[in-house]
Amino acid sequence: MPDKSKFFDPASAPYYDPVVDRKVALITGGNTGIGWYTVLHLYLHGYIVYLAGRTESKVLQAFEDIKKEAETRINKTGEKHPLGQLHYIRIDLLDLSTVPKAVEQFLSQEKKLDVLINNAGIMGVPHEITKDGYELQYQVNFVAHFLLTLQLIPTLLKDAETSKEPPRIVVLSSIGHNFSYKHFKPEQHKLNTFPNAVFTWVRYGIAKTAEIQFVKELSIKYPQILSIAVHPGIILGTELYNHWRQIPVIKYPANAFFSLSDKCIGVSNEEGSLASLRAAMDPSLTPEKDNGEYIATGGVVDKPSKVAANRKYAEETWNWNIEELKKRGFEV
Template structure:
């Protein structure tokens, strides 16, 4: 797999690199933030729980210091402790579009450019629920809020020809034909149809990324499947179910043992897309990467430009109906 230490390091005193990461306080996002910090980035960690993010920041600082110390006594490939970046918290609740708007406005006031935006946060296969904005909760959390967030931050990304990386999932393949985003799959058993709702949200995220690449060719827009990361709170709903929860816990343990990757390994695709200097808008815009940063191909539905355009238009209209002009 990719060794992040071969990717470029920056001196924040000379070259101020800015990264914005949603859901950077846990799982894959935690390691993504750690490595960006080690590589000299000013990182804005966006999430809704200030206590959890403050705790994560302290843990990341401690881990970074440890790794720098180990590298001083090792092969010398890693960062210098004098050239670490900085970490900052931005309140962001993806289930509330007004909060998404406030978060983006705050970043617009703080910075004049963004080098990397990583749409990392997400939820998976949860019970049917509608947000206060009137969207199915997975669709809004995984896709619609990230769409609005990205569009609001686009001027800062275009200012420095930045990068947008959106985390999808192998689960997007479950959308084997194009389904309207307004379809909530409100059928029983919920245990089955929740996965279709998840697939729609993750397919839409890839479609949005491809449309961004077409509409804004000066920004490098990429989507990734991080791998089967089983050690993540995405599965907490399933493992906490009464009686059958223990079955799902065992199932996820078995799948993780044979096919899974660690949270840090799951961050590698995002890190490659964020830092690899060999990626360019001319030859890579709109591409899809999988575990470890390997270039791959997403599903037929997600690659259909006409259907991607339909998803984009539907999303713009839905946001406008709620007072958010795009």
Template sequence: MSFNLKNIKSQPQRVALVTGANGGLGFETTRVLLSKHMRVVMACRDLDKGAKAKQKLLDHYPEARLELLPLDLASLDSVRNFAEAYLEKYSRLDLLINNAGVMVPPYKVTEDGYELQFQANYLGHFLLTGLLLERLTSTEKSRVVLLSSKAHERASINFEDLQSEKNYARWKAYGQSKLACLIFAKELNRRLRRNDFQTIAVAAHPGISNTGLFRYFPKWFNQTLGPLLSPFISHPPEKAVKPTLKAALEKNITGGSYYGPTGFMGFKGAPGKVQSSENANDESVAKRLWKVSEELVGFKYLDSSN
């Protein structure tokens, strides 16, 4: 049976948190969750853009319960402050949608000393999830959704140069960060099961969609080649977001699964289960990445020995 948002009932008792909610896929995700009457927390780095996005949503859904909170995933202090603020205000967390990301920027090191894509796409979400875990696991039928990418398929985790200090290649670093997100979703789900929690973790990718992520592409591509290829290999955000929404909202979702477009080469099409790379399913890599991540963020959770 195909995924149809019309079949998803109103869920006014639920609380969702969406990172990067001010634009692109995050905005669309937030819009749909509001249409199902959920309370939504928009976690945004740029509060001006977040405020404009919030007002746009409220113009469409005047009765929406919508809050904007600052979150910069490229700052571990910001992640900690956000989690503290969330825990003070909310007694439950039904959906944690780790959506925010940056794609192929020039080389940049964060204030914590980590490569920007690795921290903003993956490491910040790893810490955020851990800090909110108690709220998640105490909420019945809660879910964590990680956004990955087709770029994970040719990627590997370079433990000898995680922060691209020796060599920075934009696409290679992006692929590694999105592979890390997918590995994290699968390993998080395994650890949740081992600890007898009912919360599940799943992953999704949007295929190709023309969102703000493309701002670091060459101008000539965005002005010429991009528009020519777009009708054939990409789909708009309102369609690209459906794998995320399926992972978050459909009833019969198995933890550890991976969802994406099922059309030509996974670029676009109806959402469904999709294949992940061998590297994404290597449990020894997952355990090593988890341990390294705990050391990098200075926070441990879900001990694998349990």
């Protein structure tokens, strides 16, 4: 079990007045799971939060629930802090053409960005190639966020020299990056080897490794920005397992395995959000000493695999994906 005494306490982070300070955060996929709690705490701390998601009705419902929960917590503690704001941005990570549109929509409303949290993701799904020509997990987990981040870097850098707090990029990876048991070249991300039930996890590992490599390269290319990769933990009852819980025959051992994992090492969705929240809000983290770090369950600094930490491989992943996006007509 994780040592919860070392978990990050969001209450230790600064609170802001949205009228005076206007701290702006953009997060993908924050209407459920750990993203929901990430948005909740940002909102409680006075951030202007833009939630980028595919289905507006689901996001707006999440906003209602978050506001109710925030009021409940404020009433319970008696502590009064200015609350933030919640806004919706449309993005579909399965369709890269929506990424520049999401950036355009955001920039029509904001002139700066303090925190970008690449939170959305999928896990362990069957082999599928998207309309953009990428393996499904690779695009949703990595490529779409890669493009989103690159197009928002000028905005993140805008006030970097004058701001007291550095801009931040938080990328949700996973301990599952270890499923990439060796170095796979970026062009091998479409790996479709039998049996799919095994190699879907290898593809997942490739995508999650790419996210850590991305953060390593960001920390070198943009040292003014604090870029951190996150493993949120093994989340109790996460929806990411749903595909495996529904497959005939497999669903029984899968349910047993996931249930055992939950009991032994699982954390709640809120506890899972603590790593992201530390990366996004902890003032003790600085670009000078913490850039490119890998933070695990509860906000504890950890080390990724040797493959994920390899600078040569990280540069290879960056360069190949830049060229692939250019071939598809995207500005990066």
